[in-house]
Amino acid sequence: MKENSSQASIEPLLHYFERLIALDQEEKELVTELFKPRLFRKRQYCLQEGNTCTQLFFVVRGCLRMYKIDEQGTTHILQLAAEKNWISDLGSFYSEKKSELNIDALEDTMVLEIHHDNLLVLYTQAPKFHRIFRVLIENSYISLQKRLLLTISSTAEDRYKYFLDSYPHLVNRLSQTQIASFLGITPEFLSRLRNKISKAKS
Amino acid sequence: MKENSSQASIEPLLHYFERLIALDQEEKELVTELFKPRLFRKRQYCLQEGNTCTQLFFVVRGCLRMYKIDEQGTTHILQLAAEKNWISDLGSFYSEKKSELNIDALEDTMVLEIHHDNLLVLYTQAPKFHRIFRVLIENSYISLQKRLLLTISSTAEDRYKYFLDSYPHLVNRLSQTQIASFLGITPEFLSRLRNKISKAKS
DNA sequence: CGCGACGTTGATTTGCCTCAACGATTGTGG
DNA sequence: CCACAATCGTTGAGGCAAATCAACGTCGCG
Numbered sequence: 001m002k003e004n005s006s007q008a009s010i011e012p013l014l015h016y017f018e019r020l021i022a023l024d025q026e027e028k029e030l031v032t033e034l035f036k037p038r039l040f041r042k043r044q045y046c047l048q049e050g051n052t053c054t055q056l057f058f059v060v061r062g063c064l065r066m067y068k069i070d071e072q073g074t075t076h077i078l079q080l081a082a083e084k085n086w087i088s089d090l091g092s093f094y095s096e097k098k099s100e101l102n103i104d105a106l107e108d109t110m111v112l113e114i115h116h117d118n119l120l121v122l123y124t125q126a127p128k129f130h131r132i133f134r135v136l137i138e139n140s141y142i143s144l145q146k147r148l149l150l151t152i153s154s155t156a157e158d159r160y161k162y163f164l165d166s167y168p169h170l171v172n173r174l175s176q177t178q179i180a181s182f183l184g185i186t187p188e189f190l191s192r193l194r195n196k197i198s199k200a201k202s
Numbered sequence: 203m204k205e206n207s208s209q210a211s212i213e214p215l216l217h218y219f220e221r222l223i224a225l226d227q228e229e230k231e232l233v234t235e236l237f238k239p240r241l242f243r244k245r246q247y248c249l250q251e252g253n254t255c256t257q258l259f260f261v262v263r264g265c266l267r268m269y270k271i272d273e274q275g276t277t278h279i280l281q282l283a284a285e286k287n288w289i290s291d292l293g294s295f296y297s298e299k300k301s302e303l304n305i306d307a308l309e310d311t312m313v314l315e316i317h318h319d320n321l322l323v324l325y326t327q328a329p330k331f332h333r334i335f336r337v338l339i340e341n342s343y344i345s346l347q348k349r350l351l352l353t354i355s356s357t358a359e360d361r362y363k364y365f366l367d368s369y370p371h372l373v374n375r376l377s378q379t380q381i382a383s384f385l386g387i388t389p390e391f392l393s394r395l396r397n398k399i400s401k402a403k404s
Numbered sequence: 405c406g407c408g409a410c411g412t413t414g415a416t417t418t419g420c421c422t423c424a425a426c427g428a429t430t431g432t433g434g
Numbered sequence: 435c436c437a438c439a440a441t442c443g444t445t446g447a448g449g450c451a452a453a454t455c456a457a458c459g460t461c462g463c464g
Binding site: 185 | 419420421422423
Binding site: 147 | 270272276278280292293296325329332333335336339340342343344346347348349350351353354355386
């Protein structure tokens with residue numbers, strides 16, 4: 001039974017890798033062995049501020065967020081990760097230092113996680129993964145840069161519209177509060193924006 | 203003579219790579235062959251909006267900026283690259299689509315550039331570079347994320363102070379206008395900030 | 405020398421925040 | 435399964451950080 005669920009949940013990841021580059025049997029077994037399925041309940045922490053981030057997470061289903069809480073207690077969402085997305089505090093993960101970020105589940109979420117040590121094993125046993133992860137992180141870099149550009153050059157209204165376009169699958173799964181925190185505005189102001197936009201449309 | 207200057211300028215890059223991972227003679231020759239030295243005069247474009255970004259640049263000396271000009275004509279600096287930094291519009295570089303960004307020189311700048319096609323050659327001939335560039339981009343990703351966090355969670359004053367800390371070598375090389383554009387504020391407001399900070403110190 | 409970019413300062417405006425109040429929804433323990 | 439608490443989304447009034455527009459002196463460069 002346990003074997004089964006494990007077998008079942010590794011599939012999306014193998015499929016994900018194979019869309020980038022073919023894997024041989026040995027590499028598939030390595031992935032199956034090194035990535036562990038794990039369920040996080042809604043609100044459960046994957047990483048808590050003050051700890052070292054030792055895992056890299058691949059979301060199979062559900063949704064995680066990574067955020068910082070500033071001195072005034074405000075939450076700033078740095079990243080959302082839903083199906084087929086990766087998430088981790090890479091700064092802490094690679095330096096093995098304490099993180100100032102939190103990762104938690106916005107829904108019950110199934111992940112495949114790999115420990116830092118096991119990622120090194122993966123790289124050693126199957127050097128092909130240097131290439132795979134190079135490509136993955138390049139893509140993440142590109143979208144992060146897009147977000148930075150948007151943040152420094154657009155109004156909250158434009159950012160919200162862009163969010164609607166680029167995260168259509170999340171729009172109805174997240175609360176306004178979470179969306180506001182991702183956009184870097186207050187829930188009150190998001191409410192006013194929505195009001196304004198819906199009036200403009202009619 | 204030309205040979206000499208070429209030989210001279212590849213050194214910093216080889217040294218840079220070898221701080222990450224040792225290279226054998228063949229790999230060094232490959233790097234020397236595939237990266238071309240090039241001088242950009244102050245204000246000269248390395249990449250102009252509307253063109254595809256085909257090169258990856260490593261700055262040997264000088265300083266480049268990558269920026270977007272929005273509809274209102276305002277310049278937003280996404281990245282500064284001085285000595286030993288990399289710069290390129292990766293989105294355009296990998297997709298081979300037109301870029302909406304510009305890269306130009308803030309000082310006379312010596313770079314080592316590699317064409318997209320030659321980077322593929324490098325990867326094929328020396329797969330070790332998948333690993334090297336994976337590490338490089340991971341580090342870029344981490345600092346980009348730090349900047350995003352700062353941008354969404356801090357005031358302009360805090361961002362300016364952070365800039366002073368993290369780019370001490372650039373503070374006296376850039377105009378206030380460039381710094382303001384990098385911080386995402388107007389030159390006028392930066393002027394007021396500096397005034398306020400210097401008053402607070404005395 | 406003269407012109408255009410730069411840095412500064414003042415007056416005014418604006419995008420977004422803060423605080424507070426309210427009903428609606430969710431969730432949770434008894 | 436209900437009652438009560440907590441969180442959520444909305445709206446209003448007022449405030450603040452940063453932008454805008456304008457004016458002016460300085461400097462570097464052609």
